[in-house]
Amino acid sequence: MTVYETLIAAVLAILQWQNILAMLVGVAGGVLIGALPGLTATMGIAILIPLTFTMEPLVALGMVAGIYNGGIYGGAIPAILLGIPGTSSSIPTTFDGVPLAKRGEAANALSVSAYASAVGGVASGIALLVLAPPLSTVTLLFGPAEYFWVALFGLCSIAVLLGADPLKGLISSVLGLLIGTIGIDSVSGHERFTLDIYYLTGGFNFIVLLAGLYGLPPAIELAQAGRRNPAGVAVNVRGAPPFRAWRSLNRTLARSSIIGIVIGILPGVGGTMAAFLSYNEAKRADPDPDSFGKGSYLGVAASECGNNADNASALIPTLTLGVPGNAVAAVIMGAFLVHGLQPGPGLFQKEPVLVYAFILQMILTAAILPLLGGIIAVRVFAPVLRLPVELIGPLVIALSVIGVYSIQNSIFDIYALVGFGILGYFMQKTGFPLAPVVLGVILGPMAEEQLRLALIIARGDVLSLASSPIAMILIALILIVLALPLVRRVGPSARKRALPDTQDRKS
Template identity: 80%
Template sequence: MSIIEILFAAIREVLMWQNLAAMGVGVVGGILIGALPGLTATMGIAILIPLTFTMEPMVALGMVAGIYNGGIYGGAIPAILLGIPGTSSSIPTTFDGVPLAKRGEAGNALRISAWSSAVGGVASGFSLLLLAPPLATVTLLFGPAEYFWVALFGMCSIAILLGADPLKGLISSGLGLLIGTIGIDSVSGHERFTLDIYYLTGGFNLIVLLAGLYGLPPAIDLAQTAISQQIDAARTAIKESEHRFTDWPSLFPTWARSSMIGIVIGILPGVGGTMAAFLSYNETKRADKDPDSFGKGNYKGVAASECGNNADNASALIPTLTLGVPGNAVAAVIMGAFLVHGLQPGPGLFRSEPVLVYAFILQMILTAAILPVLGGSIAVRVFAPVLRLPQALIAPIVVSLSVIGVYSIQNSVFDIYALIGFGLLGYILQRTGFPLAPIVLGVILGPMAEQQLRLALIIARGDVLSIASSPVAMILIALIVLVLALPVVRMLLGRRARIDPKLN
């Protein structure tokens, strides 16, 4: 069969009512899962897989695609309404989403996040459809050394570019690295920093960390605010007529830039949508004429974060479907869904099941495209009224949801203790001006950087210089140096401006 015949056959399969219904149910379910603190798209798909044994592969994969796209977008809902990112990739969404919600524009923020998620998801789907075979070869240029520099670049850029004090950002990133080392060393098998506590042998669960750092501090603030003052319900209501966003063309450059960043990040196995969201946000802030407005309720900040993290979705499946290498945690679970239905991801998949694999790609595109219809309306009508609840009531709800979500992961009381510990740590760090995002990125990318560095040194037989010898590594090192030099350049320029007032 020619590629045109395969695509037409895939379209016919996708447009069958069973598959369309599965995609719709998946998107709605994914949004609800992503919107609940502690629950993720990865968890939703993992729970779904055992229930799909008796389903047709196309129906099951359509539901998987819906949960994937819906779950990543759903994380933006609590990020905007409560300041609690449903997923780690929604952390940058809180930077401008929360200020927008506080000034009564949560509806606009939710619509922009839905449309941005759709743009990023559709662009990512087309990259998977058109570029999977040639772009899969690009990942072959990245060995262990290159992945180490990628991880280091991600941590340095977030630590330096987020927050007012680069030193505090680097300290937060170092704290994340320390937390990420707790558990069993993946190379030697020895326990590290476990203090002989059995529950720490596997390290801290990322969801527990997220719920603690981003769930409990806002709840404490809400409780303090509720005690000290009464909040006017009209102030938190969504004012559709007065604040409806209409300047959509201004978001086009942000969408284009963030889509490209998310697609490129997604192609690299193991990097993930969190880095895509942060880099998209940082690049949008850097390119904007008014960077100081970011963090104060800039629509472009929400658009960049949500477009970037959703542009990672389908592109992360490029190495999964073509090489059998999962691009992120969700891709690994999706790979399991393929295997459950007798499909082996890898170079032979496009030859053995071309119609099915292209139909799945089209399902990824369609489920992303319907996010503004299902996601926008559901988010605004169902979740936006959360803002009208008394803050004294919201605080215990947030804590309860966080505790339930954390306990449901492993049915472990220790995770609840860890949740409280991270919550207190996050509250103290916020009060002292330390950014929380570098901690999360340090936990995510730290183990990856360590493992890849040690693997690169083993391959090079201890030759340290060899890890910086490839052209890709040199480019990444140059970018790291540039990012680390930015605070010094700013300081020198500021000092020069104070000395010579004519420069102001």
């Protein structure tokens, strides 16, 4: 059977009403799951898998595809409305989504995020459909040393380019690295920085960290604002951005789609880095970078397009090599195994129609996000901003506590939530960015593990870390990122020093 014939058979297979219903239910359920802080697409798919034993494989996979795309987009809803990212990849969405919501443009921001998510998801699905076999070979070029430099590049770029003060950004990254080292060392098995506290042997739960840093500080500020202005925030539920705003998104969406696809192909990197890098590139390329962080539609679009463009591309190494690209891909790999499908080089030969049908389901579920996901977001969740501000703060705190406690039924997690909330509040007040802390916790363990593996393989030869062309390119990018603040600081200062001399000569 040729590729053309396989695609025709796959299209006919997914157009059956059972598969269409499964995709719609999956998208709706994924949006609702992603919109609840503490719940993730990974969790939703993991819960779904046991329920799909009696389903046809394609029906089950259609629902999985819907939950995946819907769950990643759903994280933008609380990020925009409440400043609480539903997923870690939605953190950059808060930078401009929250200011837009405060201006009464929450519905507009949600519409842009749904549209950008659809563009990124469809582009990622097309990449999976067309480029899976050739692109899968790219991941084979990356060894432990290259992954170490990728992680370091992500940390440096976010720390230096995100905030106004690069030094504070680097300090925040180091703090995240320190938090990420707490627990059992993955290589040696020894406990580190646990202070003989049993609850710290596994380290801090990432969702607890996320809810504390991004959930409690806005709630505290909302409570403070409620004293001064108890009225709710105005929301234009039926609004939409002007046409020129939609047209201005094209370049940003194209750039973010490419970044997300490339990041997705690299196993273990994830959509969080794709979202941050997409946001940073959009800010760097914009003629008015100062507008970012103050309510820019481009910022929302870049973040959401980047993290959704990671979705299907992360399945490229999963389906072709049997190597999960991220946590969700690992769970989806389990869904394939449950239905008797072995991801790997032989999957496209043994079950070509089923595989291509699943890829088309990834594209279709992403394409319907603006319709189904946008309706859920705008009609169901946007009116929450009409509540009095003095009620939203306690509501956010209560939901954060309930969500954190439900993860492990641990009181210690609530204490950690409060501790991270206080830390995040004072960091915001003193101008330290929170995003580098989160990325440090995510990428820190990855960087450490890959560095130690690389040194073990090279028998302690440090120079071997920079021996490959890919490693050299990444090192050059890191040096450029670190040099950018110096270039920006030297340029204006040099002009200011030259200005008095010019005036003296004129006088």
